Amino acid sequence: MDKAIPLENKTEFDESVPRVSSLKRFRRVLLSRKLVVFGLIIIVTSIIAAVFSPLLAPYDPYAFSLKDKFLSPSLSHPLGTDALGRDVLSRLIYGTRTSLIVGIGVVGIASLVGMSLGLVAAYFGGKVYTMIMRFIDTLMTLPMLMLALAIASLLGGGLRNVVVALSIAMIPAYARMMCGQALSVKENDYVRAAEAEGASNIRIMAQHIAPNCFPPLIVMMTMQLGHAILSEAALSFLGIGVAPPAAAWGAMVNDGYKYLHTTPYLSFFPGIAIMLLVFAFNMVGDGLRDALDPRLRGTL
Amino acid sequence: MNATESDILVEVNDLKMHFPVLRGLLKRQVASVQAVDGVSFKIRRGETLGLVGESGCGKTTTGRCVLRLYDPTSGQIVFDGHDITHLKKQQIRPIRREISLIFQDPFSSLDPRQTAGQIVGEPMKIHKLTQNDSEYQDTLAELFKTVGLDPAMLDRVPHEFSGGQRQRIGIARALASQPSLIVCDEPISALDVSIQAQIINLLQELQEGNEGLTYLFIAHDLSVVRHISDRVAVMYLGRIVELTEAVNLFDNPKHPYTRALLSAVPIADPVFEESREWIPLEGEVPSPLNPPSGCTFHPRCQFVMEKCKKISPVLKETEPGHEVACHLVK
Amino acid sequence: MSVLMEVKNLKTYFNTEAGLVKAVDGVSYHINENETIGIVGESGCGKSVTQLSTIQLIATPPGRIVEGGVFFEGRDILKLEKNGQEMRSIRGGKISVIFQEPMTSLNPVMTIGRQLTEAIELHLKMTKEDAKKRAIELLDLVGIPSAKQRLSDFPHQFSGGMRQRVMIALGLSCNPRIIIADEPTTALDVTTQAQLLKLMQDVVREFKASLVIVTHNLGVVARYVERIYVMYAGRIIESGSCKDIFAHPRHPYTMGLLRAVPRLNEPKGKKLVPIVGLPPNLLNMPDTCAFLPRCPYAVEKCRQIPWPELRTLENGVHQTACHLDF
């Protein structure tokens, strides 16, 4: 056996934990599920369709041609034509614009307003919290669709007003989520540390609380993009939304409903389009959740 | 030991921190949690005062009052000759630079979305301590080296560090504003045994290398507190029951609670353990919502007298440098 | 003293996102009748996983018991079907566990009484009334005042210390032969810790059971256990009687641990000697001694030979996994 002799210790610094690239991990987890990749493809395709509608659409989506009405799907009109002889495929492609504009607009406005309200309520607590939360509760007594319907009617239809109405209807979801997140993030010692350093309220909220609330909210925003598109479709199905000649998927389903007995595919295709895009956003949301925070895996 | 005025960095007089308990429909205050109930102590410049006790004894609350993270219910906190008890948020800023804090949990105490450099640099930015960017970067690198971290790791985020390294980042952050007092709130209890000694030694070395750096060291582990502190205050239910030199604490404990507490700590020495007397402590710590009358320790004290149930003993010096709050001790 | 349970060459691996973690990598130990042993080590050394593996309480996936045998009452209980009837009658019936977190280890929406009687009814085949009587006796035994009334209380109505007493009652409820206490007092205050460890010591004697205390606290083992196994990086690196190990540690890691912890009875002003570096990352472990990068005594030979097996020292009981002599 060797005799032990203590050696002088040489390490000046601790060795660090092996570095894992969070971006790499994010990409790997995100792309590891087929449905997420499928969703991403659908979303990218839709964005391309929306941006390049005039180039991609085979026909003018607004051009009537009464002699071509109710054509069955064929080579020249892959998805057929509607009651006014307009090409359904072209209208679907243009409809992507409506859906995406509404989705992005609504989620943008609702998340900005809702998250600010939630953050302020959680950070200051007390009376501020009570006031904001009762306001949110009040908005939440009506079904989202009914609230949006009422507001849109009040404002008088049109794409912009639909965006505003849906935004207001979606504010509560963000406010509540953000409030819950902020309340728990607020309890972390690093917020205490910032207070002890003498940081201002704004600095604490903007630098320390808000960024740490984001991961679940980003997931929620992605899923709400789908939800907003679905709600816009519902509103336009009820006849509230973009002005008639413009293409909206929900309105197309409704148009087709009138001719269900003869040409069921008029309703079928726009419905499938809605479902695909909403499904895509949900799947990507799911994937983002796994990729952003492994601890959240398997939860809602 | 007679300390002159300028030797005293912190003076806490009859500090009380009561948290209201709101109940019922109208959220009326029905009671209060007497987390800290009349605590007085002084910390000399350059010394380490240990604050020890079991959970709920008020040691953390005391620390947070000194940091002015809480507004004390009553009493007085004097820091470096200034009464800071009632300073407003804006007025307290300069004091925040002077007093910093090290936390227990190396995970929740660092913002996971900031890099180690941003975390450590934040106090410097808030208090505008550096003139330009290169000075800022140099100071940061210097701080990293001081706490034994490689400055090359400045741009890494907390989850890339181990628990011990994270605690080093926390210490660097506390040092960044060049404070004269650091409140260390259980700084090592979340760390592995083999890492604890690294942090204890680091804290001691920092004090040796920095004349006048003062610690208020809060912990529940008596061995650690005794090891690192010059003087130790033992707290029970919001009050200090005994305050003495660290050596005295183990060799000559006076308060029955201190004795029971010391005997409850197992020592990593089986031979010594066999010869030790264990003073059992019955029951649990009463709720600070409704503390016992008189001496709060009387329901669990084996030497309880009639007097103890009625009159709350005051903390008084029984020997030079040894203060005890017990009717038994003359 | 006869051997009650013997664990041989136990290996438990975890498949994680980052790769294969060999949490327990060839652990052998035994427990005698009416004995208290201590398993000591820092977090991540595999001490808890080892214990949970013996009664197949490892979630699969990600965990997996790869190899080894646990011999208890004449058979290898690792060979039993994981959630089969036989394994379940051992788990909770013959071998019980007291977990670390009293705040989260009891079901928040079930009364204390029901949580106790459910196990009693199952293993002791008692009627509801008898099980309830036994539950009251057990709560009395572990020092819960007015046990009968408290039976219908929920966990959140108890303090941390009281919950851990309930956990102890639960551990005792079916007259087990072995009680595994996994860091039973880590989350509790030192005076409560002393009360509960004393209580466990007493009741284990009364029930003629053996106790395994899993802990990182060297003081706790020094005070309460007879034999110690020290674990590092998924293996036992030193074992022996409590007194031997504290008086004359024979592995650099154990020596380092003892020097790194301040003691109440040491002279004031003594410098601590920390163990440098970090605990090992269990991914991609080299074949050499896992303590090598942190070892102040390392010699060239340490880098050339594989991690030494445990070898028995002169007195025939003390074992170390280091080829150096101290």
Added chain:
Amino acid sequence: MKTYILRRLIQSAVVVILVTIGVFLIMRMLPGDPVLLYVGMDDVNAATTPEEIAALRAEFGLDEPLLKQYLDWIKGAVEGDLGYSFLLETDVADEIKNAMPKTLLLGFVAFSISLLIGIPFGIIAAVRRGTWIDSLVTVLANIGITAPIFWVGIMLIHVFGVKLGWLPTQGYTSVFDDSLLGIKKLIMPIICLTVFPLSGIARQTRSAMLEVTKQDYIRTAWSKGLTEFAINMRHAFRNSVIPVITLAGLQIRAIFGGQVLIETVFNIPGMGRLAVEGLQNQDYAIVQGVILLIALLVTLTNLLIDISYGFIDPRIRYS
């Protein structure tokens, strides 16, 4: 517990008051003057004078100060008078009395089916995590929460109504008048209304179960040697119920929202269609009434759900 219930009651009351104020103000701001609309309907009276209009205003109390109008409206509403619909020329209360049972029946049946099917499937998916049944439940649930239900309704009508001719596609018949026809007419609307909440509840149950399974007390339950079934049902499920109930509360609201669409698709004279028609015709007395009642119903169900937490979770009961 008493305080908890009382506090929830008061919070609900505050919300109800806020809702009435909100509804009142919004409806007063809606485009279209009700008097002009009322007058304009009679082509014969096209040349109504401003004096006559003012008289009509006074008659309907529209020239009073807003606060008085509001208080009058509340007073009336409490007494069961929700105003008069100029367009339908009936009392709003009567309209709603007709419409409400249909909406409630549809909603109640759809909600019950969602719970009865959603919860068991969520549990099965969680317990058999990673198996084909989990994948199937998860994929179906994911499709369920994305499908536009008005489109699902139309497709059902196409297949079962038009092509197969098995089910009637339009209208509502009371089951008391003609049980078979009544039930047949309910089948498709209820399927549509069930799709979304059922999927949501199944997803939530699954994720809540998976979350609970990670908890320490489940490990304790395993260490007692209980069977997997006992652990899942007695321990895991009972703890998973709370998030499921929270979601179920939100789903009640979503079902009411869905009825706006489904009653339109299937031509059922319920509250949803009443609201849509009211909005399209700017008949705000009707809209006001419907919205008020829906808001009350939602608030009431939220209150019931909050109180039910108290019974399920002892931590709330004894706080």
